[in-house]
Amino acid sequence: MSQKMEHQPVSLRERAHQIFTTAKSVAGKAEAEIILVSRVDEYLRFGNNELAQSQYSTSRNLSVRVASEKKQGRVTTGTLDKASIEKTVEKAISQAHNSPEDPDYLPMPGPQKYHTVDRYSEKTVEAPAELKAGYIGSAIDLAKKNRLLASGVLGTSVEHVMMLNTSGLEASYRGSGGYFSLTMDADNGNQTGYALSTFGDIGELDPNKVSQTALERAKLNKSQAEIAPGKFDVVVDPYAWSEMLLFFAVSASTGYSPDLGMRQYKEGRSYLSGRLGEKILGDNISIDDDVYHPSQAGPPFDGEGCQKSKVSLIENGVFRNLASSRISQHRYGAVATGHELPLPNPLGELPTNLVIRGRGATKTSEELIGELDKGLLITRFWYVREVEPQTKTVTGMTRDGTFLVENGEIKRPVKNLRFNQSLLELFSKVDAVSEPVRNFSEFQQFRILQPGILARDFNFTSVSPF
Amino acid sequence: MISTKDLGEELAKISLDLAKRDNATYAELRLVNTRSEAVTVVNENPASEETGTIGVGIRVLYNNLGWGFADTDELEHESIRETTKKALSLAKGASKLGIRVTRASEPVHVDKWETPVKKDPFRVPTETKYEYLQDTTKRMKENDVVARRGQMTFDYIEKYFANSEGSKIFQTLSYAGVSAIVAAKGPTGVQRRSIQQNAGGGYELVDEMDLPGQALEITKDVLALTRAPTINEGKSDIILSGDQVALQVHESCGHPIELDRVLGYEANFAGRSFLQPDQLGKLQYGSEHVNIVMDATLDHGNGLGTFGYDDEGVKAQRKYAVKNGKFVGYLMSRETAPRVGETRSNGCMRAEYYKLPIIRMTNVSLEPGTWDYDEMIEDTRDGYLMVTNYGWSIDQKRYNFQFNTEKGYRIKNGSIGEMVRGPTYAGITPEFWNSCDAIANKKSWVLWGTPNCGKGQPGQTMITGHGASPSRFRNIRVFGAS
Numbered sequence: 001m002s003q004k005m006e007h008q009p010v011s012l013r014e015r016a017h018q019i020f021t022t023a024k025s026v027a028g029k030a031e032a033e034i035i036l037v038s039r040v041d042e043y044l045r046f047g048n049n050e051l052a053q054s055q056y057s058t059s060r061n062l063s064v065r066v067a068s069e070k071k072q073g074r075v076t077t078g079t080l081d082k083a084s085i086e087k088t089v090e091k092a093i094s095q096a097h098n099s100p101e102d103p104d105y106l107p108m109p110g111p112q113k114y115h116t117v118d119r120y121s122e123k124t125v126e127a128p129a130e131l132k133a134g135y136i137g138s139a140i141d142l143a144k145k146n147r148l149l150a151s152g153v154l155g156t157s158v159e160h161v162m163m164l165n166t167s168g169l170e171a172s173y174r175g176s177g178g179y180f181s182l183t184m185d186a187d188n189g190n191q192t193g194y195a196l197s198t199f200g201d202i203g204e205l206d207p208n209k210v211s212q213t214a215l216e217r218a219k220l221n222k223s224q225a226e227i228a229p230g231k232f233d234v235v236v237d238p239y240a241w242s243e244m245l246l247f248f249a250v251s252a253s254t255g256y257s258p259d260l261g262m263r264q265y266k267e268g269r270s271y272l273s274g275r276l277g278e279k280i281l282g283d284n285i286s287i288d289d290d291v292y293h294p295s296q297a298g299p300p301f302d303g304e305g306c307q308k309s310k311v312s313l314i315e316n317g318v319f320r321n322l323a324s325s326r327i328s329q330h331r332y333g334a335v336a337t338g339h340e341l342p343l344p345n346p347l348g349e350l351p352t353n354l355v356i357r358g359r360g361a362t363k364t365s366e367e368l369i370g371e372l373d374k375g376l377l378i379t380r381f382w383y384v385r386e387v388e389p390q391t392k393t394v395t396g397m398t399r400d401g402t403f404l405v406e407n408g409e410i411k412r413p414v415k416n417l418r419f420n421q422s423l424l425e426l427f428s429k430v431d432a433v434s435e436p437v438r439n440f441s442e443f444q445q446f447r448i449l450q451p452g453i454l455a456r457d458f459n460f461t462s463v464s465p466f
Numbered sequence: 467m468i469s470t471k472d473l474g475e476e477l478a479k480i481s482l483d484l485a486k487r488d489n490a491t492y493a494e495l496r497l498v499n500t501r502s503e504a505v506t507v508v509n510e511n512p513a514s515e516e517t518g519t520i521g522v523g524i525r526v527l528y529n530n531l532g533w534g535f536a537d538t539d540e541l542e543h544e545s546i547r548e549t550t551k552k553a554l555s556l557a558k559g560a561s562k563l564g565i566r567v568t569r570a571s572e573p574v575h576v577d578k579w580e581t582p583v584k585k586d587p588f589r590v591p592t593e594t595k596y597e598y599l600q601d602t603t604k605r606m607k608e609n610d611v612v613a614r615r616g617q618m619t620f621d622y623i624e625k626y627f628a629n630s631e632g633s634k635i636f637q638t639l640s641y642a643g644v645s646a647i648v649a650a651k652g653p654t655g656v657q658r659r660s661i662q663q664n665a666g667g668g669y670e671l672v673d674e675m676d677l678p679g680q681a682l683e684i685t686k687d688v689l690a691l692t693r694a695p696t697i698n699e700g701k702s703d704i705i706l707s708g709d710q711v712a713l714q715v716h717e718s719c720g721h722p723i724e725l726d727r728v729l730g731y732e733a734n735f736a737g738r739s740f741l742q743p744d745q746l747g748k749l750q751y752g753s754e755h756v757n758i759v760m761d762a763t764l765d766h767g768n769g770l771g772t773f774g775y776d777d778e779g780v781k782a783q784r785k786y787a788v789k790n791g792k793f794v795g796y797l798m799s800r801e802t803a804p805r806v807g808e809t810r811s812n813g814c815m816r817a818e819y820y821k822l823p824i825i826r827m828t829n830v831s832l833e834p835g836t837w838d839y840d841e842m843i844e845d846t847r848d849g850y851l852m853v854t855n856y857g858w859s860i861d862q863k864r865y866n867f868q869f870n871t872e873k874g875y876r877i878k879n880g881s882i883g884e885m886v887r888g889p890t891y892a893g894i895t896p897e898f899w900n901s902c903d904a905i906a907n908k909k910s911w912v913l914w915g916t917p918n919c920g921k922g923q924p925g926q927t928m929i930t931g932h933g934a935s936p937s938r939f940r941n942i943r944v945f946g947a948s
Contacts, residue, residue, distance in 0.1 A: 052533065059537075151732075189738040189863060192733075252856065253649050254647065254649050255645075347508060387857055397860075418859075466863060
């Protein structure tokens with residue numbers, strides 16, 4: 001099991017230029033853009049105290065956009081021999097030719113200057129499967145000693161992106177990261193504890209801390225007390241949110257399309273349309289899109305290769321700015337912020353690097369619990385979905401440990417609860433926050449830095465039988 | 467150019483021979499060649515993308531103790547050997563932290579299978595697709611309408627499977643999807659109406675769904691919803707539209723019968739299940755009217771869960787999960803079936819080539835009942851009709867659920883009355899299915915498609931089918947989404 005996650009950024013760059021030369025020659029007078037993405041993923045997954053699924057995946061994807069006479073086509077392939085590349089470009093030309101004119105078409109952007117981001121960790125890239133298996137083995141041993149079952153995943157990913165176009169743009173990015181997600185449980189999940197840690201550099205991972213947190217919560221979360229639904233003050237662990245805070249940025253009402261972009265706002269598709277300048281959250285909450293935050297991930301350029309800018313979307317509770325792009329600059333005279341998706345994109349701009357932060361000094365999770373007179377500690381939300389878009393009311397469940405807190409101390413576990421809660425209202429009633437952490441959700445590729453919070457009047461509406 | 471089948475045979479020989487030489491207990495290889503197309507119009511803006519991928523996934527069991535999986539999109543012989551070695555290496559490592567695997571036997575299959583397609587979507591010109599979608603979104607253009615969207619997607623998949631037991635299977639699978647969404651803003655906030663169907667087959671689905679023909683009706687609906695009242699919280703009888711019943715089956719029956727969840731292998735993410743093995747044949751999951759099948763055969767219909775063989779070479783089958791309301795069966799793999807005393811998998815392992823196959827739903831369907839739909843409405847004295855899902859949520863064991871729907875109507879004395887916005891219902895799974903007292907007959911039964919079922923780590927998305935007809939449930943907790 002001694003294999004490295006091999007990655008060769010230099011050869012990928014050369015490969016991208018070779019491909020681009022071929023693409024240009026086939027495209028002729030048409031504009032052409034290529035995005036070449038190479039990934040290596042290694043995930044060791046375990047359940048029932050067994051290492052049940054070990055996976056190693058390599059992929060290369062070439063996406064070609066061709067534009068001519070305001071018509072565009074995009075074709076993606078995983079086959080990179082010369083004949084396949086030529087065929088891919090020919091298909092993109094044909095698709096562009098057969099498409100209607102795009103009213104938002106703009107000539108491809110020229111060379112850009114990028115702020116550098118350092119997101120490539122040799123330690124992560126080189127981490128052998130044995131190292132991960134060792135961390136997992138320790139977690140399983142700890143679970144066994146405590147008559148619990150460990151399940152979860154420890155995985156690492158390496159990504160390299162190269163982008164080139166016929167206007168002279170060249171952009172590249174390489175990054176690495178991973179996460180360790182762990183549940184310890186017993187009694188068919190009636191007794192559970194959960195912990196998660198994300199990392200860019202696997203050297204930052206403290207596997208023992210993850211194991212101990214899951215263990216402590218599982219030991220505490222036994223024989224849950226009955227509880228009546230209602231409004232409770234809550235402390236939410238920073239890793240508890242799952243996909244919940246994604247709903248600040250997308251709406252089910254328009255088919256899970258993004259909300260915080262200029263085009264959606266101007267067209268009236270966003271739940272925030274017409275609300276710029278309005279106070280929508282508490283004055284101690286701000287939300288940025290900031291790809292340059294040291295805990296963030298991903299490339300510093302957007303889907304057409306333009307540099308991303310930091311955007312203060314919500315400042316001290318007031319909705320101030322939107323993510324924008326060259327199309328919005330052309331349509332509305334907006335300042336382009338580099339938040340375009342790969343074109344053609346009819347959905348609008350998408351900020352993918354949200355940072356949700358509180359004002360003033362942050363507190364530890366233990367300090368937040370210490371400040372809770374009476375309420376609930378939430379360690380994990382689950383299956384969150386939008387109920388109503390204007391108030392951003394979402395429903396979902398708690399799982400893997402919901403605890404009654406009194407006078408700043410955890411008193412006892414309670415059964416899992418369903419909530420129906422407006423995110424706008426919740427983030428208007430936050431009394432204190434912890435430092436934001438990078439969460440991970442299996443359902444989406446958003447990279448949201450989210451804090452733990454102490455908040456009032458969280459609305460729980462029913463209880464599960466366990 | 468070499469065919470996918472011939473290439474698969476060539477690569478499988480290299481991989482399976484190598485695995486055998488290195489003492490693998492079992493090995494399998496899938497070569498999957500996929501062509502996909504998505505065409506979208508949002509308001510007046512067009513977008514289309516065609517995607518082609520080809521790659522190999524190799525799964526190996528070592529010493530009956532550990533599994534390893536590796537994939538590659540580099541199809542040279544040396545890459546296949548390296549990928550096989552990676553899978554073997556992972557399997558050997560996993561065997562140190564594994565438990566003894568007993569696998570249900572499966573006959574050796576040398577076969578081919580093909581999804582029936584009436585109209586090849588890749589032969590329909592892109593212009594025709596755009597014209598259809600632009601016609602759809604144009605018809606939705608009204609004051610107060612804030613978003614209009616039409617989309618169609620097509621997949622054509624050639625899949626070659628071979629394993630160390632001698633099975634050699636070649637399948638061509640074709641799927642189509644078509645959808646339209648219209649959103650409007652009015653005094654009650656933003657409301658949505660949508661149409662969506664996904665199925666096996668080709669462009670015939672686009673013709674059948676006639677989005678332009680339905681566009682006016684859903685636009686009229688959504689504008690009415692922006693002025694419609696909500697409903698009061700309380701208990702009520704409800705009738706759910708067939709597409710909503712399909713999602714209810716998916717979430718509250720399809721997931722809890724996945725045996726890997728039951729055995730704890732999904733405890734960290736997808737969750738566990740309230741349906742335990744000691745309840746097999748005993749638990750009254752639903753009322754006597756409720757019959758739920760797991761059916762991947764073409765006889766059931768050309769759905770997203772219809773195929774010839776699953777991704778570990780098990781032939782498509784039909785089995786009951788719930789028979790006359792009683793819980794009687796799981797979705798299983800060859801590895802998990804013996805853990806509940808079964809001698810054969812029912813063929814539910816599915817994944818894209820670059821993902822490890824895990825237990826997924828095939829077509830998990832509620833069988834039609836005996837009621838004529840109109841008679842079901844006429845038989846309902848006081849209740850709500852709820853149509854098309856908006857949002858869905860259910861706990862990790864699949865007990866506590868809440869679904870909100872796009873639109874509803876009050877039913878009074880057997881007649882459909884006033885439209886209501888955002889009608890929502892909630893309950894506990896076995897209580898809910900035991901309250902089912904009427905299921906509409908075959909005339910109203912449709913094999914619906916769910917194209918986005920999430921499970922596994924790292925996340926996998928799977929397509930699943932769910933046949934259902936409108937059904938009635940008594941005394942259910944209801945309230946308005948707003």
